[in-house]
Amino acid sequence: MSPTDFAETTARIVAEVSRVIDGKPDAVRSALVTLLAEGHLLIEDVPGVGKTMLARALAATVDATVRRIQFTPDLLPSDVTGISVFNPGEREFEFKPGAVFANIVIADEINRSSPKTQSALLEAMEEGQVTVDGRTHPLPDPFLVVATQNPLEMEGTYALPEAQRDRFMMRISMGYPDAAAEAQMLRERDVANPLTAITPVTDAASVRALISWARRVHVSSPVEQYAVALAQATRVHPDLRLGASPRATLQLVRAAKVWAALDGRAFVIPDDITALLIPVFAHRLIPARATSVRGRSGPDAVTAILQRLISTVAVPLTPGA
Known part of the structure; x- marks a missing residue:
């Protein structure tokens, strides 16, 4: 990959995401930095400012596997990591992968589930693998968790433990849009969902090449x-x-x-x-x-x-x- 290839590909990603996230260039750049630095992103802000929209827009620009997990109080750790199920025909247990098995995982409102369920992501985010019933299963490469959460002052939230927070490379806030961006949003989103207009501009292999270039x-x-x-x-x-x-x-x-x-x-x-x-x-x-x-x-x-x-x-x- 050449410097020109790197610049052109990253510019296309930013342009596509910016079609959905109006007036938030710093948030878009931070999301891209986290992806290419092999980290995980935590987006914390009040409801309704576009946290999930940013996560979905970034995922839509990459032609790779994407899973969304809606974290709720009744979500179980096995829903995230997967579970071993007995196969009567083969007379043995087989592993059924959970929602974490994807290149990009959107963990929506992560702090609305219990600390036990939140901890199901610890191994995955640090080591890129999941261990269930003593067997280790590697996760896809690249692997990115984009989590959203509401401030702790909001009702029905649980604080993320220190070990969980430390696994997120960056935490950002969206903030409210300025008046011009909000007015444009009213005009454009009244007739169509901007996410449907996003087309993938790269794939998992290209993202790996971008990551390799940045490492140097x-x-x-x-x-x-x-x-x-x-x-x-x-x-x-x-x-x-x-x-x-x-x-x-x-x-x-x-x-x-x-x-x-x-x-x-x-x-x-x-x-x-x-x-x-x-x-x-x-x-x-x-x-x-x-x-x-x-x-x-x-x-x-x-x-x-x-x-x-x-x-x-x-x-x-x-x-x-």
Whole structure:
């Protein structure tokens, strides 16, 4: 794959998704970065702002297997991973794959199911496999989970455990559209569903090639040390009870490689790291009790802490290739 092929294919994906998601270029780019960095995406926001629409639009651009799981309080772990069923003819148990066996899995409203069912995704998201009754079954490659969730203040939600949140490369919010985008949505979606107009612009094999290309983006030693320094700073910060894990640092650098490639560069610069720090780190951190930063608390306090770290951790002077 050449730089031109990479640029053209990713531009087509962005263009197709943007036909459905009006006025949200940052959200569309973050979704593409997560796909090409072999991560998983968590979209958190209030109902009705297009979380599921973004997940479905991204999936529609790729000619690959796509499954949607509607997480509900009565959803069972076996509905996600699969189950062994006895076959009377063969007189043995055979495995019936669950909904997680797809290239792209849309986990809709993931925090409306119990923590037990949420945990069914842990092995799949980290290791790309599922183990049922002592047998391990590999998942398709590439494999991406795009999960949506409502804020915890909403009724009928369960908090995602720390181990689950740490497996998501990025957490983003959609936000409300601006007035022009909302007015355009009223005009266009009154007569047709924009998802039906999306056509696949790539396939699973091409996505694997895009991933391979992004892996080759160079990360200099100073930039690596910069990412590590930011992660270390979260672990000793007095206002944080839980800092960034080594998995978070690894995923930050992987995402930065794709970010650089989308900008047409073959090397990562510190700006790539800082641009992704909040979406990659914020959902993994836990503030200390009663932490308040400039009147903020909870997730807002974590964001404020990360913004301060960006301004206090020394930036490398020789970041280039």
